[in-house]
Amino acid sequence: MTSHVFEYTRGGNNEPVPDSDDPVHGKPMLVNMGPQHPATHGVLRLVVELDGETMHSIDPDVGYLHRGKEKTCESLGWHKFFPHTDRLDYVQPLMNNCGYALACEKLAGITVPQRGQDVRVLLMELSRVMAHLIYIGTTSIDLGAVTIFFYAFRMREEIYTILDAYSGHRMNNTYVRIGGVYADVDDTVEALIEKFLAETPARIDEIEKLLSANRIWYDRNRGVGVLSVADCKRWSLSGPNMRGSGLAFDLRKAQPYSGYETYDFDIPVGTVGDAYDRYLVRMEEMRQSIRICRQAIERLKKTKGEDVLVEDRRYVLPPKGAVMSSMEELIAQFKIVSDLRLPKGEAYHAVESSKGELGFYLVSDGTSRPVRCHIRAPGLMNVQAIPVLAKGRLLSDMVAIIGGLDFVMGEVDR
Amino acid sequence: MTATNTRERVAAALEGLTFELVDTRDGMLTLRVPSATVRTVLERLHGRAGFEQNTLVTAVDRFPEEPRFDVIWQFLSYDHNDRVRVETRISGANPSVPTCTDLWSGASFSERECFDMFGIRFDGHPDLRRLLMPQGYTHFPLRKDFPHGGIEPDRLYREWDAKRRAEWGANA
Amino acid sequence: MGSLKPADSEGLGFLATRVDELINWGRKNSLWPMPLGLSCCGIELMAMIGPKFDLARFGAEAARFSPRQCDLLVVAGTLTWKMAEAVRVIYDQMPDPKWVIAMGVCSSSGGMYDSYAVVQGVDSILPVDVYVPGCPPRPDAVIDAIIKLQKKIERESPVRRLLKGPGVIDETGTGRNFKQPNFAFDHSSLDLHPHDPKAKIEELQK
Ligand code: SF4
Numbered sequence: 001m002t003s004h005v006f007e008y009t010r011g012g013n014n015e016p017v018p019d020s021d022d023p024v025h026g027k028p029m030l031v032n033m034g035p036q037h038p039a040t041h042g043v044l045r046l047v048v049e050l051d052g053e054t055m056h057s058i059d060p061d062v063g064y065l066h067r068g069k070e071k072t073c074e075s076l077g078w079h080k081f082f083p084h085t086d087r088l089d090y091v092q093p094l095m096n097n098c099g100y101a102l103a104c105e106k107l108a109g110i111t112v113p114q115r116g117q118d119v120r121v122l123l124m125e126l127s128r129v130m131a132h133l134i135y136i137g138t139t140s141i142d143l144g145a146v147t148i149f150f151y152a153f154r155m156r157e158e159i160y161t162i163l164d165a166y167s168g169h170r171m172n173n174t175y176v177r178i179g180g181v182y183a184d185v186d187d188t189v190e191a192l193i194e195k196f197l198a199e200t201p202a203r204i205d206e207i208e209k210l211l212s213a214n215r216i217w218y219d220r221n222r223g224v225g226v227l228s229v230a231d232c233k234r235w236s237l238s239g240p241n242m243r244g245s246g247l248a249f250d251l252r253k254a255q256p257y258s259g260y261e262t263y264d265f266d267i268p269v270g271t272v273g274d275a276y277d278r279y280l281v282r283m284e285e286m287r288q289s290i291r292i293c294r295q296a297i298e299r300l301k302k303t304k305g306e307d308v309l310v311e312d313r314r315y316v317l318p319p320k321g322a323v324m325s326s327m328e329e330l331i332a333q334f335k336i337v338s339d340l341r342l343p344k345g346e347a348y349h350a351v352e353s354s355k356g357e358l359g360f361y362l363v364s365d366g367t368s369r370p371v372r373c374h375i376r377a378p379g380l381m382n383v384q385a386i387p388v389l390a391k392g393r394l395l396s397d398m399v400a401i402i403g404g405l406d407f408v409m410g411e412v413d414r
Numbered sequence: 415m416t417a418t419n420t421r422e423r424v425a426a427a428l429e430g431l432t433f434e435l436v437d438t439r440d441g442m443l444t445l446r447v448p449s450a451t452v453r454t455v456l457e458r459l460h461g462r463a464g465f466e467q468n469t470l471v472t473a474v475d476r477f478p479e480e481p482r483f484d485v486i487w488q489f490l491s492y493d494h495n496d497r498v499r500v501e502t503r504i505s506g507a508n509p510s511v512p513t514c515t516d517l518w519s520g521a522s523f524s525e526r527e528c529f530d531m532f533g534i535r536f537d538g539h540p541d542l543r544r545l546l547m548p549q550g551y552t553h554f555p556l557r558k559d560f561p562h563g564g565i566e567p568d569r570l571y572r573e574w575d576a577k578r579r580a581e582w583g584a585n586a
Numbered sequence: 587m588g589s590l591k592p593a594d595s596e597g598l599g600f601l602a603t604r605v606d607e608l609i610n611w612g613r614k615n616s617l618w619p620m621p622l623g624l625s626c627c628g629i630e631l632m633a634m635i636g637p638k639f640d641l642a643r644f645g646a647e648a649a650r651f652s653p654r655q656c657d658l659l660v661v662a663g664t665l666t667w668k669m670a671e672a673v674r675v676i677y678d679q680m681p682d683p684k685w686v687i688a689m690g691v692c693s694s695s696g697g698m699y700d701s702y703a704v705v706q707g708v709d710s711i712l713p714v715d716v717y718v719p720g721c722p723p724r725p726d727a728v729i730d731a732i733i734k735l736q737k738k739i740e741r742e743s744p745v746r747r748l749l750k751g752p753g754v755i756d757e758t759g760t761g762r763n764f765k766q767p768n769f770a771f772d773h774s775s776l777d778l779h780p781h782d783p784k785a786k787i788e789e790l791q792k
Contacts, residue, residue, distance in 0.1 A: 043624055043672075063666075063668055064669040065625055065669070066546040067703055071555055084698065091629060106440045107440075150637050154636070154637050170724060172722060234466075236520025236524075237520070343439065346439060374472040380524075380527075384523045410626060548668045563701070564703070567703065568670075571671060575674070
């Protein structure tokens with residue numbers, strides 16, 4: 001397993017000094033942050049007990065965006081749940097689609113054709129870039145660097161343009177299906193993606209140039225929210241948070257899916273495990289994603305015209321063209337949409353999402369009604385870690401901690 | 415991460431305890447254990463088999479069967495790069511299982527969520543409150559006998575609203 | 587300003603218009619939105635403020651996160667009953683005059699979430715001026731909503747409201763009619779007619 005290790009020097013001790021000669025010292029105060037607060041990235045509420053400016057206890061209150069997704073899956077059925085998976089972690093809709101589709105495929109026991117897998121890898125990596133851009137845009141705006149927000153959104157707009165050309169909508173694309181993807185990439189999209197891939201590394205560099213050595217960014221992130229690998233394991237953290245602490249564990253390499261084992265990419269890891277490390281890891285992950293996208297595009301060029309959907313009329317939708325012209329296919333389409341029956345049993349599949357391990361645990365009893373669809377949300381674990389990281393720090397560090405952990409409330413609350 | 419290795423390791427760790435292997439579609443090692451020994455099983459998995467991370471704690475409602483709830487734990491070992499799933503069946507009347515937050519701190523929110531959604535108590539959990547639904551809510555949404563549209567979904571809001579209106583009327 | 591006329595032909599630099607139109611002109615071109623990004627639509631809202639769509643062209647880019655500074659509430663995302671209290675408080679904290687855009691099908695009608703936790707449309711808890719369908723609506727659609735809202739503001743009669751209490755536009759029966767801490771006027775006379783205040787207003791206008 002090849003991996004990148006960042007080396008950078010640090011100076012000084014960044015631990016906060018308890019304000020003992022402060023007149024309010026020793027008089028605890030309860031402060032409510034949220035659920036509508038610009039720094040909480042959505043509708044998270046934090047009840048913070050302060051002594052002076054030092055946080056003593058933090059109680060994250062989630063559920064302000066609990067939309068009942070798991071119940072929805074149980075009442076709608078396997079196929080109709082797809083649009084709801086987009087809206088889980090809404091900064092990376094296609095990643096959630098793929099995760100859910102992979103879990104359903106495990107349950108059904110079908111494999112996606114090679115081209116379908118490559119398209120999925122391409123979409124998942126674009127989603128990762130999208131999600132990390134939201135991280136960098138919103139966190140930097142919270143820490144006072146407004147320009148980065150505009151830079152990040154300019155790049156996101158380009159991905160939106162690609163997805164728009166590809167699927168007809170900017171976000172929440174619902175593009176993946178059980179057994180593959182809905183339709184193939186055409187030349188227009190390929191050209192757009194290639195243009196994006198050519199331009200993006202320079203733009204990531206641009207953001208890094210503005211931030212990495214920026215005094216404010218560096219001071220507000222360095223030494224804030226330090227996590228050891230043991231902490232990460234104990235608190236169920238995964239993904240970039242885990243890798244920021246120095247453990248090179250990536251599900252794409254460790255438990256590969258969708259043919260990730262055949263791609264060439266590195267896992268960036270941090271050394272200290274603070275918010276700054278996590279930032280560096282995410283920036284490098286974007287570059288690695290671009291690298292994977294390039295390989296995927298090369299493969300897609302070679303396999304032009306091949307199937308992107310497996311042919312299996314028990315679980316997989318027939319192609320749209322066939323539905324319009326053949327009665328049998330129309331019936332198959334109708335049956336799959338309204339009454340898809342996955343085999344009895346249970347299956348868990350996890351993908352490496354931009355926030356960590358995004359898992360779907362599905363239980364079927366062989367009828368068209370799912371028994372259980374549990375979504376293992378990495379974001380919930382990240383929120384859970386806020387009190388661990390924030391305890392004893394100053395209130396103003398909270399913004400950096402929340403930003404560094406990176407979660408999206410749609411997925412935390414489900 | 416060969417399945418046999420995991421099975422042998424787990425079997426060695428659980429020596430002397432009864433468990434049953436369940437056939438699953440994803441091929442993950444899945445143990446069905448009686449609810450009386452589930453705590454011991456979890457302790458052994460943590461201590462002896464080296465499962466360092468809790469991935470999820472959830473439940474499956476088998477209503478109208480009785481015993482009704484399947485409680486599911488799933489763990490990940492980083493050193494061995496493998497997973498294990500533990501299931502136990504408990505009854506629907508006053509359902510409870512022992513907590514595992516002292517072994518894996520990260521299970522805390524998952525257990526709270528499971529309590530919130532199914533009403534299953536995790537004995538020994540330090541702070542067992544509702545996680546997602548508001549604190550005054552009285553139903554358990556993911557139970558199968560709970561309708562998708564909900565039971566009085568707006569009750570708490572309406573109560574709050576009525577109180578607020580009454581206050582304004584008094585102050586004016 | 588619709589009926590802007592030079593006051594005299596000598597060109598001394600005076601312009602005459604109706605006070606209403608002057609106020610409306612000011613209000614509609616300097617909307618300060620309170621971006622209530624609750625979920626996915628919030629990301630599109632950010633994209634709208636971002637470089638490509640550039641809301642500044644419509645004078646509505648001064649997004650402030652304090653409701654006290656805002657006059658346009660953009661509810662972007664799924665509203666749950668747990669969140670409803672907070673949203674209602676935010677709405678109450680906004681100073682008059684205030685307008686609401688329900689962005690996306692979730693906030694317009696509950697959308698795809700017909701479930702136990704979701705409010706079936708924000709209009710169950712507060713009055714809405716413009717509904718924007720779409721899941722999420724494209725930023726163009728939201729910009730169109732802002733233009734529509736500007737047209738609506740143009741038709742309001744702020745002077746009459748200032749002199750005689752609230753106009754007809756807000757009386758949707760969803761709770762604007764009773765005394766709120768922020769209200770500058772005593773609307774108690776309207777309280778009697780929460781759902782059909784027109785008769786009362788006509789009476790007031792005589
Ligand atoms: S309308 Fe669609 S995009 Fe907007 S919040 Fe609702 S689900 Fe999300």
